[in-house]
Amino acid sequence: NTKTDISKDYSLDIPKYDKYFELGEYKNITYYIDDSDYEVNSDTVNRMILTNLNVEPKEVTDRPAKKGDYVNVTFKGTIDGKEFDGSSASNINIVIGEYKLMKEFEDALIGLNAGEENKISYTFPKDYRDESVAGKTAIFDVTLNSIKDYSTNLITDDMVKENTDYKTLDEYRDAVIAEIKDELAQQKKIDAASIIMSKILENS
Numbered sequence: 001n002t003k004t005d006i007s008k009d010y011s012l013d014i015p016k017y018d019k020y021f022e023l024g025e026y027k028n029i030t031y032y033i034d035d036s037d038y039e040v041n042s043d044t045v046n047r048m049i050l051t052n053l054n055v056e057p058k059e060v061t062d063r064p065a066k067k068g069d070y071v072n073v074t075f076k077g078t079i080d081g082k083e084f085d086g087s088s089a090s091n092i093n094i095v096i097g098e099y100k101l102m103k104e105f106e107d108a109l110i111g112l113n114a115g116e117e118n119k120i121s122y123t124f125p126k127d128y129r130d131e132s133v134a135g136k137t138a139i140f141d142v143t144l145n146s147i148k149d150y151s152t153n154l155i156t157d158d159m160v161k162e163n164t165d166y167k168t169l170d171e172y173r174d175a176v177i178a179e180i181k182d183e184l185a186q187q188k189k190i191d192a193a194s195i196i197m198s199k200i201l202e203n204s
Helices: 042-052 103-107 157-163 169-202
Strands: 070-079 082-095 117-123 137-149
Touching: 042 169, 082 137, 103 117, 157 169
Parallel strands: none
Antiparallel strands: 070 082, 070 137, 117 137
């Protein structure tokens, strides 16, 4: 890992503070950022390209859902036959494998066709943040409403030429990947600055 000095990129303008709290050690606090190359998910790149070019994803009706698909789901969860807070939602859009919902929940969607229903059992960890469901097993009745494919097979070089400064889809894909990597790098710097600030506060 490369060690990056961000001291020149971030500074703190601290107003007069001594009547509110005692400032602790704040000099020479070190936090190293991993500068190794970022792995960019191809599905993320495809979705950004289609979104930027205002191209609708392809509706999938001839195969079951797979990892990377953009799906719409409706679900209702119960524990011992009773619904609980946050257990139900309608027409939620997710990408299978990004795990914005529980990993076991999303993985159980793989293999379902659009319009199919399924029951998913999930046991919450004992240290789950919501103590009312921690350690308990929930049953979710799930309906997979639709599947969409964000494959860039829908994109032609002519579409890229008409809507961007690039001549081919491959050139545009490389530019989008570079943009995503730059955003990830900037976010790492923001996260690092936040961690350094937290360390200063802990010392104060």
